Amino acid sequence: MTDLSQNASPTDGSQARLKRIRAGLGKRHAREKRFRLYGIVAIAAALTFVAILFAMILSKGLPAFQQATLTVPVTFSQELIDLEPRPVRESGQSAADFRAADLRWQRDVTLVNWNRVVEDAVRSLAPGSEISSRDLQSLIDSAERFKLRDAFVANPNLLGQTVDMQLLASANADNWLKGNINRDLPDSQQQLSAPARALADELYADGNIRMAFAWHIFTNTDSRSAPASAGLAGAFMGSLYMMMVVIVLAVPIGVASAIYLEEFAPKNRLTDIIEVNINNLAAVPSIVFGLLGAAVFINYFRLPLSAPIVGGLVLTLMTLPTIIIATRSSLRAVPPSLRQAALGLGASKTQTVFHHVLPVTYPGILTATIIGVAQALGETAPLLLIGMNAFVASVPGSPFDQSTALPVQIYLWQGNENRNFFEARTSAAIIVLLALMISLNAIAIFLRSRLERRR
Amino acid sequence: MTNIAKSENTDMNMSSGPFVDVANTPKQQRAPKARVTAQNVNVFYGQKQALFDVCVDVPDRSVIAFIGPSGCGKSTFLRCLNRMNDTIEGCRVEGDIKLDGQDVYDPKIDVVELRARVGMVFQKPNPFPKSIFENVAYGPKIHGLATNKTELEEIVVTSLRKASLFEEVKDRLHEPGTGLSGGQQQRLCIARAIAVSPEVILMDEPCSALDPIATAKIEELIDELRANYTIAIVTHSMQQAARVSQRTAFFHLGLLVEEGPTETIFTAPNDKRTQDYVTGRFG
Ligand SMILES: Nc1ncnc2c1ncn2[C@@H]1O[C@H](COP(=O)(O)OP(=O)(O)O)[C@@H](O)[C@H]1O
Ligand SMILES: [Mg+2]
Numbered sequence: 130m131t132d133l134s135q136n137a138s139p140t141d142g143s144q145a146r147l148k149r150i151r152a153g154l155g156k157r158h159a160r161e162k163r164f165r166l167y168g169i170v171a172i173a174a175a176l177t178f179v180a181i182l183f184a185m186i187l188s189k190g191l192p193a194f195q196q197a198t199l200t201v202p203v204t205f206s207q208e209l210i211d212l213e214p215r216p217v218r219e220s221g222q223s224a225a226d227f228r229a230a231d232l233r234w235q236r237d238v239t240l241v242n243w244n245r246v247v248e249d250a251v252r253s254l255a256p257g258s259e260i261s262s263r264d265l266q267s268l269i270d271s272a273e274r275f276k277l278r279d280a281f282v283a284n285p286n287l288l289g290q291t292v293d294m295q296l297l298a299s300a301n302a303d304n305w306l307k308g309n310i311n312r313d314l315p316d317s318q319q320q321l322s323a324p325a326r327a328l329a330d331e332l333y334a335d336g337n338i339r340m341a342f343a344w345h346i347f348t349n350t351d352s353r354s355a356p357a358s359a360g361l362a363g364a365f366m367g368s369l370y371m372m373m374v375v376i377v378l379a380v381p382i383g384v385a386s387a388i389y390l391e392e393f394a395p396k397n398r399l400t401d402i403i404e405v406n407i408n409n410l411a412a413v414p415s416i417v418f419g420l421l422g423a424a425v426f427i428n429y430f431r432l433p434l435s436a437p438i439v440g441g442l443v444l445t446l447m448t449l450p451t452i453i454i455a456t457r458s459s460l461r462a463v464p465p466s467l468r469q470a471a472l473g474l475g476a477s478k479t480q481t482v483f484h485h486v487l488p489v490t491y492p493g494i495l496t497a498t499i500i501g502v503a504q505a506l507g508e509t510a511p512l513l514l515i516g517m518n519a520f521v522a523s524v525p526g527s528p529f530d531q532s533t534a535l536p537v538q539i540y541l542w543q544g545n546e547n548r549n550f551f552e553a554r555t556s557a558a559i560i561v562l563l564a565l566m567i568s569l570n571a572i573a574i575f576l577r578s579r580l581e582r583r584r
Numbered sequence: 585m586t587n588i589a590k591s592e593n594t595d596m597n598m599s600s601g602p603f604v605d606v607a608n609t610p611k612q613q614r615a616p617k618a619r620v621t622a623q624n625v626n627v628f629y630g631q632k633q634a635l636f637d638v639c640v641d642v643p644d645r646s647v648i649a650f651i652g653p654s655g656c657g658k659s660t661f662l663r664c665l666n667r668m669n670d671t672i673e674g675c676r677v678e679g680d681i682k683l684d685g686q687d688v689y690d691p692k693i694d695v696v697e698l699r700a701r702v703g704m705v706f707q708k709p710n711p712f713p714k715s716i717f718e719n720v721a722y723g724p725k726i727h728g729l730a731t732n733k734t735e736l737e738e739i740v741v742t743s744l745r746k747a748s749l750f751e752e753v754k755d756r757l758h759e760p761g762t763g764l765s766g767g768q769q770q771r772l773c774i775a776r777a778i779a780v781s782p783e784v785i786l787m788d789e790p791c792s793a794l795d796p797i798a799t800a801k802i803e804e805l806i807d808e809l810r811a812n813y814t815i816a817i818v819t820h821s822m823q824q825a826a827r828v829s830q831r832t833a834f835f836h837l838g839l840l841v842e843e844g845p846t847e848t849i850f851t852a853p854n855d856k857r858t859q860d861y862v863t864g865r866f867g
Contacts, residue, residue, distance in 0.1 A: 396673060464710075466706060466708055466710035467710060467712070467713075468671070469668065469671070469704075469706055469710065470706065470710040470711070470712060470773070470776075471712070471722075472668065472671055472699065473666065473668060473699060473703065473704035473706070473777075474699065474700075474703070474722065474723045474726070474776065474777070474780060475695075475696050475697070475698075475699035475700035475723065475726065475727060475780065476696075476722075476726055477696050480726055484722070484726075485712055488713075489713060
């Protein structure tokens with residue numbers, strides 16, 4: 130610097146200065162280029178992994194949405210279904226009597242040998258076959274007999290008629306037809322007997338068995354005896370109830386605590402300690418919350434085991450710190466000039482917060498909420514500790530009913546012994562969970578952009 | 585400097601003064617009636633003292649300017665008058681500040697009421713991120729000044745008129761106030777302050793973020809408002825102080841060095857420091 134200022138002529142000085150600047154330019158540009166390159170490489174790597182993940186899940190899971198389905202003419206033969214006609218309410222009969230009679234009739238319907246009906250139906254497609262009943266029934270999902278029963282209860286006029294019905298092939302048949310199992314394995318290692326495999330191939334070749342969209346994944350609950358018809362409805366509803374509990378509890382409590390701590394609480398040791406603890410809480414492993422939930426909600430408050438209400442409470446505890454921290458930081462980001470404007474007009478503290486500060490933070494709070502809820506939705510570990518990994522074969526009607534949850538269902542299916550079949554099912558469940566997450570995020574982005582536009 | 589001050593204030597007659605409310609003040613009363621009086625005001629930010637024994641009277645229906653170098657405590661003093669200092673963590677105010685003879689720091693005083701009586705316009709225009717209408721209507725709404733919609737609309741329109749903004753925005757009252765230009769935003773903030781009919785308006789460097797044309801408009805507006813309001817304005821521009829105020833108070837390092845009729849402060853100050861400041865030797 131000094132030698133520059135001592136230069137004889139000013140032009141000489143500025144020449145030398147320019148030269149120095151230019152000498153450094155190359156290095157500066159190179160550094161910038163290098164940094165950009167690192168960035169691009171990092172993003173490319175991240176995108177590659179995401180792409181691989183999605184490709185794997187989709188390639189494994191999508192086939193599970195197509196399941197081998199047999200179209201057969203089912204005969205509701207008089208012989209097998211040897212029943213009185215469904216009772217009709219006679220004049221003078223009391224309602225209770227009528228209901229008792231009707232229930233008796235329904236029980237009789239259930240006692241009908243529906244397996245035989247199924248067997249006869251399938252056999253009608255392979256008239257010459259010597260196949261045993263056991264082998265033949267191994268081709269059809271064992272829950273399908275209830276489909277026939279329900280169809281009959283709904284319409285007793287079917288008696289004596291023959292109607293085309295779609296029956297789900299068993300998980301083993303599905304595996305065999307999809308090639309999920311090595312066809313060259315010896316008989317002893319196959320899931321189906323040789324005649325059953327041959328019949329399955331024949332039916333598939335004839336077009337009687339087709340791959341159809343597996344709607345029941347969305348409408349059925351989990352099933353152990355009839356894996357082909359196992360679905361996610363129970364787990365989905367369980368997750369939905371838990372999400373509702375989380376939204377109803379965590380959002381108001383979290384936002385209210387954040388507002389109080391940020392805007393009203395005196396700044397002292399106590400609030401400092403609370404702040405540190407909330408931050409620590411956000412870092413507590415989720416399984417610890419599960420333990421807490423088991424100890425407090427189940428052992429102490431005696432709430433039911435495996436219930437979404439308990440899961441929701443546990444997840445609420447887990448989500449609260451996320452929402453509080455995010456809400457506080459968006460409150461802190463509101464420019465002080467906005468508060469001053471309101472206070473200067475004579476708005477009270479509460480009016481200032483609720484009329485002016487809070488509306489500005491809605492997008493931030495919304496994002497935090499969605500992130501928190503999405504995190505809660507994907508959480509598995511704490512749910513295992515409060516019994517939500519139990520096998521539940523019904524759709525929960527309320528948050529107090531036993532239920533499982535989507536991620537737990539994934540975990541359970543992942544551990545199912547029928548690997549060939551449930552590997553795809555697991556991926557299918559993952560797809561459903563991811564779709565749910567992505568739609569949650571899409572809603573968040575949509576709401577956010579709307580809120581921001583309104584400003 | 586002094587020339588400007590003189591030439592721009594020729595219409596000012598210091599002895600009788602335009603700040604004497606002709607209608608309400610008996611002819612023999614020469615000194616302007618004080619609306620706000622401050623006695624021995626000391627302000628601390630934590631351990632640090634920002635104001636030392638400040639005594640100023642803000643005369644009724646006139647403009648008093650607070651001038652002084654940056655950090656001398658002008659804003660701090662202004663904020664004492666409507667207790668905006670209450671909102672600053674660790675700020676402590678001592679002394680005696682009275683509005684119409686009533687102690688402003690009396691625990692029985694409700695700050696909400698006080699701020700409805702003493703409005704404030706800030707350095708940076710800070711309209712709410714709402715429509716122009718909502719901005720102006722907010723104050724009357726929370727204070728319950730309008731009983732119905734027509735009345736509210738009337739207040740909004742009158743306030744915008746008084747702030748000389750109505751003509752420019754009358755076709756877009758329901759568009760966001762943040763979409764206006766800087767000068768318009770500041771006038772909107774003035775309209776917002778006026779809408780609650782305060783008795784005193786505090787302005788903290790209201791033109792420092794504005795261009796000269798917008799500044800001129802605001803100054804003109806202040807001059808008009810003086811007929812009905814008591815105004816205290818902080819400014820770093822001595823020309824502005826000379827143009828808009830009838831009295832000027834010079835602050836330096838937390839001390840009130842000198843206070844008097846604007847012309848006197850700019851032409852014949854008593855204190856050497858005032859002299860140095862108004863002639864541009866420091867600050
Ligand atoms: N919020 C605050 N916290 C701590 N000190 C402050 C605060 N506001 C102002 N001060 C101090 O008080 C003094 C006066 O500040 P201020 O009133 O803003 O000056 P001016 O408006 O005259 O430029 C300055 O020294 C400043 O550092
Ligand atoms: Mg200031």
